[in-house]
Amino acid sequence: MKKRILIIGAGFGGMWSALSATRLLDKHDRNDVEVTVLAPEAVLGVRPRFYEQDVHQMQSPLGPLFDAVGVTFIKGKADTLDVNGKSVSYTGANGDRTSINYDKLVLAAGSRVVRPASIPGIEHAFDVDAMAEAIRLEQHIKALAKQPESATRNTVVVAGGGFTGIETATEMPARLRAALGADANVRVIIVDRGEKVGAALGENISPSIVEATETLGVEWVVNASVAAVDSNGVTLADGRRIDASTVVWTVGVRASSLTEQIPGERDASGRLHVDRNLKVIGQSDIFATGDTAYAATDDAGNFALMTCQHAIALGRSAGNNVAADLLGEAPIPYSQVKYVTCLDLGAWGAVFTEGWDRQVKLTKQEGKTVKQQINSVWIYPPVAEREAALAAADPLIPVVA
Known part of the structure; x- marks a missing residue:
């Protein structure tokens, strides 16, 4: 019977986790492990672009990509995590409640903006x-x-x-x-x-x-x-x-409430504390990635932000390391030393910075050119072709050079 790596979420963290886990299994010629993604839709919503108009175009289908690399997709919304029983209950496409077992779990359920109930209206x-x-x-x-x-x-x-x-x-x-x-x-x-x-x-x-x-x-x-x-x-x-x-x-973002069902320490945004391999501290079979993980990016005291830039690398690392954990292989510790920002400023242009202190490198149209490249190319999924997609999921590829 095949073992199963279950990934909850098909955002940046979940998609890249699935590809990276499949990559390592492929390298070791292992056909006895199934990589499964559970999410409401096999679609990557390009969330960093939702402030733009024509927002209905800001998404990319993942079905062809998952089919190309052999990832199983289940359409459903995760409701309950049974950590001891190693299973997840979810509401399927037809509204029925179903459960699925796992050997290893990657929580990549993302985050949401918080609308304070204390504010009238x-x-x-x-x-x-x-x-x-x-x-x-x-x-x-x-x-x-x-x-x-x-x-x-x-x-x-x-x-x-x-x-x-x-x-x-x-x-x-x-x-x-x-x-x-x-x-x-x-x-x-x-x-x-x-x-x-x-x-x-x-x-x-x-x-x-x-x-x-x-x-x-x-x-x-x-x-x-x-x-x-x-x-x-x-x-x-x-x-x-x-x-x-x-x-x-636009005020206040919090990690998925599913983090609350996993015993472990959480930060002020609800993110689970993870070790350098992105395994949830205190859990033997659960990894967290993307906006659900409170992860150190380096040895200088910096931690990943709830951004696409960090979610891509976190996903590649989580997928590699959850597969390595299952196979008994050495993990590759998550590291993302370089940090950049590119802030879109409408018709004025954009501002591109490097470093945690945000040293300005490009502004106006030069910055806008970089922003357009980011928004139209590098945050999108790889092509739905097995070899190219798996190569792109290497955890040692820097998101920003």
């Missing part, structure tokens, strides 16, 4: 966290043209001045004018807890953010937070009111 906010929500926002923006012109209709409030908030806000003037007309008097406002513009991304990158948002007419309200949302805008914690027909929530 939070259900009125949009987000760009999941495909369905990003599509709902896009449909809403297009429908604004059917409403009578007003300052409220033409205003968007983005809650949160982190990476996602800034990319969403700086893209928004163009998106609004595409819907309302090139001469529309639009207003985009970022509400952020930080003390100054771009505070969440550090001193080095902040001047580029200031220049870009001023050029685009994007406003900042700093030292502030949203206390309530309604269909016509937001009320801030200090009582100030901003009227807006569109509110986009």
Whole structure:
């Protein structure tokens, strides 16, 4: 009877885990181990692009890729993990509850934006966290043209001045004018807890953010937070009111709640603490990767962020090491020493940085060229051809050179 490596999730971490595990099994000519992916869809949602328009195009089918390399795909949503019994219960495509056993498990269930229940009216906010929500926002923006012109209709409030908030806000003037007309008097406002513009991304990158948002007419309200949302805008914690027909929530991301079913230490975002091979500390048969793993990237005290850049390498490492663990082979410790960012800043361009202190290397159109390369090429899956796909899953390939 075949042994099974079960991977929960088909995002960046899950997809690359499946390919990397299959790669190592292939290297050792092992046909007695099945690599299975359990996820709601055999589709990679290109989440880093959900702030853009035409979001329905920001996905890539994984069925042909899995078929090419021999990965089994099960369509379903994982509900319950039985760690002692080494099984996972899930809701299948037809709504029936089913369970599947595993020998080794890789949790790659991702993360989600948190909508605080303590904020009245939070259900009125949009987000760009999941495909369905990003599509709902896009449909809403297009429908604004059917409403009578007003300052409220033409205003968007983005809650949160982190990476996602800034990319969403700086893209928004163009998106609004595409819907309302090139001469529309639009207003985009970022509400952020930080003390100054771009505070969440550090001193080095902040001047580029200031220049870009001023050029685009994007406003900042700093030292502030949203206390309530309604269909016509937001009320801030200090009582100030901003009227807006569109509110986009980008604050706070938390790892999948499935992490709570695995005994182990978790960080403030719910990520499971893992060792350098990405095995959950205290568990013999469970690995975590992508946004569910709190993993050291180097020996300098840096830890992986909940980003595509880290999820790709984490996935390659988790897949290799879970297969190595099953085969009794030596693992390859996860390492991702180089860290870069490329922040899209709408029509102004983009800013590309290197290092954890974000030293600026490229800005404006030069930065935008890199961002377009990232968004259109390197974050997408490999071609659905066995040899090429498995070669691309080598854990020693750096995500950024």
